[in-house]
Amino acid sequence: xxxxxxxxxxxxxxxxxxxxxxxxxxxxxxxxxxxxxxxxxxxxxxxxxxxxxxxxxxxxxxxxxxxxxxxxxxxxxxxxxxxxxxxxxxxxxxxxxxxxxxxxxxxxxxxxxxxxxxxxxxxxxxxxxxxxxxxxxxxxxxxxxxxxxxxxxxxxxxxxxxxxxxxxxxxxxxxxxxxxxxxxxxxxxxxxxxxxxxxxxxxxxxxxxxxx
Numbered sequence: 001x002x003x004x005x006x007x008x009x010x011x012x013x014x015x016x017x018x019x020x021x022x023x024x025x026x027x028x029x030x031x032x033x034x035x036x037x038x039x040x041x042x043x044x045x046x047x048x049x050x051x052x053x054x055x056x057x058x059x060x061x062x063x064x065x066x067x068x069x070x071x072x073x074x075x076x077x078x079x080x081x082x083x084x085x086x087x088x089x090x091x092x093x094x095x096x097x098x099x100x101x102x103x104x105x106x107x108x109x110x111x112x113x114x115x116x117x118x119x120x121x122x123x124x125x126x127x128x129x130x131x132x133x134x135x136x137x138x139x140x141x142x143x144x145x146x147x148x149x150x151x152x153x154x155x156x157x158x159x160x161x162x163x164x165x166x167x168x169x170x171x172x173x174x175x176x177x178x179x180x181x182x183x184x185x186x187x188x189x190x191x192x193x194x195x196x197x198x199x200x201x202x203x204x205x206x207x208x209x210x211x212x
Contacts, residue, residue: 017147024152025193027104027183036149037106037182044142049134051122055114056138056177059168061107069167070109070159070179071101077158092199100154104181109164110139115173135177142180152185 006014041058049055061067082090101107112135114128124130143153161176195201 017144020188020190021143021147022152022185022189022192023194024154024181024183024185025100026186027100027152027154027181028186029103029105030184031105032151032183036151037108040142040145040149040151040182043145044138047134047138047141049119049137050124050127050130051119053116053119053122053124053131053134055112055116055118055131056135057111057113057170057174059109059111059170061109061168066167067101067107070107070164073159073163073167074101074156077160081158092197100181100183101156104154104183106182108180108182109168109170110135110177110180111165111170111174112177113171113174132175132177135175139178139180146182150184152183154181155179156181 037060044056044058045054047056061070112132114131116131139155146153156179159176159179164176164179165174189196192202
């Protein structure tokens with residue numbers, strides 16, 4: 001069987017999808033379309049994983065008390081992050097809206113199951129962290145699929161991982177990878193929000209390539 005053939009028009013649209021994938025920080029509060037989250041997770045499960053381990057584990061956080069615990073976790077971690085900034089950066093950091101925890105209709109925590117027997121340990125002997133990398137690939141796959149549906153994703157990384165695990169009561173051995181806010185974005189920007197705010201700027205692709 002021959003593989004699919006993708007047209008130049010499709011490749012251009014794919015490039016646009018990559019370019020317009022944003023870390024969304026401001027969401028509308030209206031709910032996601034019925035069945036969309038399940039569809040996004042099904043697409044995420046097409047991501048590559050070390051040894052075909054599929055170690056990603058998704059927790060949809062809907063209970064108000066658990067969301068409040070995550071919000072408190074963020075506030076504590078964010079206060080520590082603010083205090084750790086250089087004095088010249090503190091004002092700029094304080095102006096950033098670093099979470100969509102209040103408005104995003106969907107909260108999704110992503111973990112990697114380090115103890116999974118699936119995959120029989122293939123590819124993990126020298127790099128056990130490949131389990132976590134596989135979960136990250138699932139997040140990125142979900143992120144692109146959401147963007148294709150006009151849905152935004154925000155990755156909340158300013159959290160204490162152990163506290164997230166306790167708040168959500170997940171099994172031991174699950175590594176916390178990311179907390180995603182998912183919903184309709186309030187605004188659309190091709191340029192990253194942090195670049196628009198002057199926090200930093202993108203570097204050209206050639207600056208990351210080293211040849212030997």
